[in-house]
Each structure stands twice: as structure tokens, then as C-alpha cells.
Amino acid sequence: MKTDPIYIFRKTWATYQKVISNNLMFHREISTAVRMLLDSRPGPLNVLDLGCGDAAHIGKMLNPGQVAEYCGCDLSPYALDVARNNLKPFGIRVNLLCRDMVAVLKEAPENHFDVVYSGYALHHLPIEEKQIFFTECRRTLRENGCVILVDVMLEEEQARPAYLDSYNRAVATQWKALTPQERNQVQEHIRNCDFPETPSVFKVLANNAGLTTCRRLEKHTWHEAWCFLA
Numbered sequence: 001m002k003t004d005p006i007y008i009f010r011k012t013w014a015t016y017q018k019v020i021s022n023n024l025m026f027h028r029e030i031s032t033a034v035r036m037l038l039d040s041r042p043g044p045l046n047v048l049d050l051g052c053g054d055a056a057h058i059g060k061m062l063n064p065g066q067v068a069e070y071c072g073c074d075l076s077p078y079a080l081d082v083a084r085n086n087l088k089p090f091g092i093r094v095n096l097l098c099r100d101m102v103a104v105l106k107e108a109p110e111n112h113f114d115v116v117y118s119g120y121a122l123h124h125l126p127i128e129e130k131q132i133f134f135t136e137c138r139r140t141l142r143e144n145g146c147v148i149l150v151d152v153m154l155e156e157e158q159a160r161p162a163y164l165d166s167y168n169r170a171v172a173t174q175w176k177a178l179t180p181q182e183r184n185q186v187q188e189h190i191r192n193c194d195f196p197e198t199p200s201v202f203k204v205l206a207n208n209a210g211l212t213t214c215r216r217l218e219k220h221t222w223h224e225a226w227c228f229l230a
């Protein structure tokens with residue numbers, strides 16, 4: 001059944017896995033940069049991962065011995081089932097929640113996490129919720145804690161329609177590893193779900209929340225990784 005949620009999850013997730021294995025969203029370079037930052041924080045770390053999906057990447061970027069607690073949340077129960085398996089080396093310090101990331105952040109304890117990580121999930125939220133994201137991150141971060149944000153971002157001065165045109169053109173002309181049907185699926189997802197911001201807007205949102213040190217870790221086309229600190 002094509003309307004069955006498990007079928008839809010497997011279908012879109014399979015396409016996303018193909019995107020990752022062909023490095024079309026630069027997961028390789030971005031993971032290397034984030035891993036370097038995480039390596040500089042030996043821990044033990046309390047980590048909150050918002051929109052964790054199957055947690056395959058964070059599972060490789062962190063060493064099990066470095067983690068005191070890992071809390072991941074995602075709206076997809078199917079992704080969390082895969083995450084449970086990918087995070088087995090982390091043992092009992094894993095807590096997976098099938099919930100909205102903003103709701104989880106609002107209930108997160110004050111002054112508790114060393115790292116709040118979010119990979120390719122924040123662009124789903126409207127700007128007001130992105131502000132709440134930074135405000136609540138600041139509240140739940142311990143001293144010297146950081147937010148690590150990996151996401152698609154607009155070029156400075158670029159508006160969403162121009163982003164949609166240029167990203168979808170790149171998918172059409174460069175993402176040859178996908179079938180035409182898979183490319184259509186990706187383009188539809190981008191049109192419906194991508195609400196990216198410029199790095200400057202993220203800096204303002206972070207500054208408003210008291211996260212005043214903002215450092216770019218990596219950038220490849222629209223795919224960026226940033227670190228925000230108090």
C-alpha cells in the first residue's frame with residue numbers, strides 16, 4: 001500500500017540513505033568538522049539531539065566513553081527504532097523520545113546539557129520556533145555548553161524562492177545518483193518542508209538568546225555547520 005506510513009517511511013528514508021551514501025548533502029565533510037569539535041570536549045557529556053532521525057551520524061561522531069547521557073527526539077517512531085539499534089554501543093545512557101523537538105526543548109532541565117545538536121531538522125520550523133529553539137537551548141545548556149547546528153541555509157541576501165530554484169536545479173542537474181522518481185521526491189520535499197534562514201539571521205536569533213559566540217565549522221553550498229556558545 002503506497003499510503004501505508006511504514007511504506008512511506010521506508011521509501012523516503014531509503015532515498016535519504018542514497019543521498020547520504022553519495023555524499024550529496026556533504027555529510028562526510030560536515031561530520032569530520034563536527035567530530036573535531038566534539039573531540040575537543042572529552043566529556044562525560046550530556047547530549048541532546050533534536051530531530052535525531054536514525055542517529056547514524058551522531059553515533060559515529062561521539063565515542064561511547066565520551067557520553068554520560070544521550071537524549072534524542074524525532075517525530076518518526078520508525079526512525080527511532082533504527083536509532084535504538086545504531087546507539088547500542090551507548091548502552092543505558094540513551095533516551096529516545098517520539099516527540100516534537102520544541103516541546104522536548106521546553107521541558108528540558110535547566111543547566112543540564114553540554115551539547116545540543118540538531119542535524120538537518122531545524123529548517124522545518126517557522127522563524128518564531130527557531131527563536132524558541134535558541135532561547136531554550138541557552139536555558140538548558142551548562143556553562144561552556146554549545147549548540148551545534150547542521151542545516152541547509154540561505155546564502156546571504158538570498159530569499160526562499162531563489163533558494164528553492166537554485167537547490168532544485170542542482171538536484172535536477174547534479175544528483176545523478178538518484179533515479180528521476182527519487183529526484184522528484186526530493187524536490188517535492190524541498191518545496192514543502194525547507195524554510196532555511198541565512199547565517200546572519202541565525203546569529204541574531206542566537207545573540208537574542210545570549211549565545212554570543214557564533215563560529216562556522218563548515219560550509220558546502222547551502223549545507224552548513226555552526227557552533228554557538230554563550
Ligand SMILES: C[S@@+](CC[C@H](N)C(=O)[O-])C[C@H]1O[C@@H](n2cnc3c(N)ncnc32)[C@H](O)[C@@H]1O
Nearest residue numbers: 051052053074075076099100101119120121124
Ligand atoms: C533529514 S532528517 C535528519 C536526521 C539526522 N538528524 C541526520 O542528521 O541524519 C530530519 C529529521 O528531523 C525530524 N523532524 C522534523 N521536524 C521535527 C520536529 N518538529 N520535531 C522532531 N523531529 C523532527 C524528521 O522526522 C527527520 O527524522
